[in-house]
Every structure is written in C-alpha cells, then in structure tokens.
Amino acid sequence: MKKTNPSFLNGVPELLVLKLLSGREMYGYEIVQAIQAETKNSLSFGEGCIYPYLHYFEKEKLVSSRRKEVDGRNRYYYQITPRGRKRLKELSSEWSRVTVGIGLVMGGKYA
C-alpha cells in the first residue's frame, strides 16, 4: 500500500532540523535562530519546543549530541548521523513531491 502524507506534515520540524544540522553541528539556540533567519521569521513557535524534538531525534539516532563547555557554560551540540542523512534524503524527496503536487493545484484551473 502506498504511504500517505500525514507523516510528512508531522515531519516538518524533523526536515528543518536535519537540513540545518547537515551543514554543521549546532546547539538548540543556534538551530532556532537559524530557522528564523532562513524562514525570515515566517514560522513562529515557542523556542523551548525545539528540545523535545532534538531529544527525540537523538533517541531515534537521527542526530547525536556532545557536551562542550563554552564561556563557562555546558552546551549540548547536535550533529547529524548517517541514519539522519538517509532520513533527510527521504523527507526531502517527499517534500519535493508534495510541493510539486500542491503547486499544480494552486496554479491549476482552480487557482
């Protein structure tokens, strides 16, 4: 049976975080700032929400973390794992497929 799309909608934070972490390792605050900078503040959410997602991704072995002392503070830096890269690839292709589909509807005869 063909997979349906709800998982895609649930997977938006996953896609964003994995995409950002595919460039370099970051800590929570940096990830949130990067999301807001990249999306030009079009996405607004309680910034504290990012941590449960990061912990969940870590448990799923999509990202790994390491503790690093910076300016006397212990920060947890997250980096993407090979499994995370594979998942990112899947999510990206699904995203492309859905956006193409939505684009066709939006620009089609019903537009």
Place this chain on the structure above:
Amino acid sequence: MPESNLIQTFERRLVELGCPPQQTRRAVQEMANHYEDLQHAARNEGLSAAEAEAYAEKRLGEPVVLAEHAASGLRQSSWWGRHRVLGFCILPPLCFGPAWILCVLLCGSLLWLLELAFGPSTGSWVTGVMARIGQAGDFLPILEAVLNASVIGWFAVLFCWLAAKSAAGSKWALFACVTSAVHAVFFHIHLTAHHLAIAYSWKPNWICAISPLLVAGGFFLRQRWRERRPMAAFALPVLFLVLFSGCATQEKKPVSQRGWIGGEYKLARKKSVATEVSASPAMVGCLPQELARKQKAAVLVTSLDTNAPAQAAGLRTDDLVLELNHQPVTRLRDFRRIIDRSAPGSILAVRAYRDRQTLDFEVPVGKEAFRREGSFRIALPSVVQGWDLWPNPGFSLVFVGYEPNPGLRQQPGSSKDHFDEDWKVFAGIFEVSRGKRILAQKD
C-alpha cells in the same frame, strides 16, 4: 546567575511528571542556556534587564506546556511510555510465572556451572543440602514466603524503574505495584526438595502482597523527595523516631499482681455455621446441645498445668466452666476479669460440666506478678491469619487494624518470662502493642 521563575517552574513540572533525573537535568540546563542567550540578545538590542527577561520568557514559551511537551516526547520514545496500561497494569502480574521459571533455570545453570568448575561432587553436595532443608519443616515455608516476596518485590522495583526511565509518571509505577500486590495475594509457590510448584489459590497470601506495596511506598517517598517536599518524605521516619523515643526509657516499671488459677481457655459456643466459618482462635463450636439450651456459651479448659491451682482443685482439660463465683460465664474476657480481680488466697467457686455431669469445685486463687510493657515492632503483620467473621471489638482493613486480645492467654510453663498481649494496633509492617510481662506465679 539565579535561576528564573520560568526555569524553576519548568524543572518542577518535569519532576512532577516523573521525568528521569538525568533527562531532567539536561533539559533544564539546555532551557536555562537558551533563556540566557535570549536575554543576552535582548540586552544587546538595548532592552533593560526586566524587559530582556520578559522578552526571553515570551520567546521560550509557557514553562508548564514546555515541560509537558518534553515529558510527552520522552514517553513517546519508549515502548513503556507508549503502552502504559499494558505495560504497568497487565504485564506485571503475567510476569510472575515466567519469572519463577527463569529463577529455576538460573539456579539450574548455576549448579551446572558449579559442577563444571568444581567437579560432579558439587551437585550432589548442593542437592544433599537441599534435601536436608526439605526435612526442616519450619524452615521451608519461611524460605518459600521470603523467596516469593523477594521475587515479587524485585519485579515491583523493576516496573518502578521502567516507569521512571520512560517518564510514564509515578501514577503508573504505583499501578504496577498495586496490580502486583493484588496478584500476589492469590499467587503461591510450593517448595520441597527437588520440586517447585507455582499455583493460584483463593487462600490469601498476604505476606507476598506486602513487598510490592513497600516498594510503592519507597517510590512515593523518593518522588516526594525529588519534588522537594521533604516534609512528606520525612514524615514517616520522623514519626518512627518519635515513637521510638517515646517508648525508650531506663526506668524500671512497677511490678503489679493479680489473681491466678492457671490453665488455658477458649470460649465454647454451640456448633453453627458462624463458628465454623470464623477463624477466631478464641472460640470453638463444641457446646453440647443440652447446655446450649440453658446458656449461650461456656468456657472450655484447653490446657492445664499440673502445678496450677485449678488442676489441684480438680478441674481437668476439656471441662466446660459454666459458672464462676456463681455467675454464668458467657465471655472469655469476663471470665479472665473475675480471676484477675480475685484476691490471692481467696476461694473461687467454679461450676463445670464433665461427662454429662455438673461438678462444683472450690479453686484457691494464686498470685501472678507482672509488669506492664508496650512494644513497637517492625514485622510481618498478623493479617496472614484467617478471617475472623465473628463480631468483635477490633477491626482490620487488612493492612491497618486494631486487635484486642479476646482473653486468650498461654501458660508460661517452665518459663517465668512470658508476655500476655492486651491489644495491638498495626499498619503494614509496623505494630504497636501493649501487654503484661509475667514475672512469677504462685499458688
């Protein structure tokens, strides 16, 4: 830097939701770092300290919601967190049987390894010891109870640990302990040499039900301690200390005395469904029909020492005492009270029934010296005894109760240091009792 209210609320809520300590520490640290970063950013933009704080709080989000989100994420990431009803209510009782089988297999494997390491004589030595244990009739039931309670207790610990690790919450850990306790009431093992039977029975097995409840109590106190409610966590130990300090005294209590005729007695009633069902140790249904027409109860002599005044006066074991001091005796406690209040040296008129004949005796009252004592004990409660359905002044809610002595006393025999319990109050494994230590008996 002092922790803000937001971080404190976030941490408190995480603890209340039962997040494991390590995850809680990490989540709090990350949240605190983020909060500080937001404050720095706001101050760099020229906001005052108070404004920066308000800005950071607004950007981070509602702390209670964030904590619930974090706990929910943690729960969703583990099987135990996702299937709490199955994991903590249904699985614990189902695990007991396989756990015991596993224990037996482990013991067998250990024996096999010992034989491999030290030769075949080890196996025969162990089985020989087991056989000798099997002959010790008193030891084996205790070993059974201890083993069963330990296995069930450790299972309760395991489920509490799983609840804590999966952030399922203390409620689910307590559910697991309670379902384990309920199941343990009917779960029995029977251990003999070379044989282990696992079975379910309607006969309640209260001892094993206590161990998971103790684990639940420990888990509850730990949770209260984590929630920084030391009063709740310390209430129980402090109560015990107060009890201990109240009981402890160096002073010798005064010696009192009371009347004594010796012997052990029980209340005899007409045989009926109620006397058959009742498990009261103080009552037997053996009152003959011809006596039952005249009075509802009598006192049965169940044991009589040869040096007792009652024996010297002619009373014998299995006699039924109908009257004492010309008053019909229908309650064991009244019977005891009359004797206790009689002056040493006085004569008690006793009418007894033996072999369808009524006999009269004159029993000289002896003297019993005693000292009043109270005791506080931590022990397996007496709930292991059967149900007493006969109305009595005591009460029992299985683990909490009050039991007055119905008038049962044992003969000290050769021992001159004997304790007669007047009443006891118990709650779980804790028991407070009051009674008399018998020091001497003279006729």
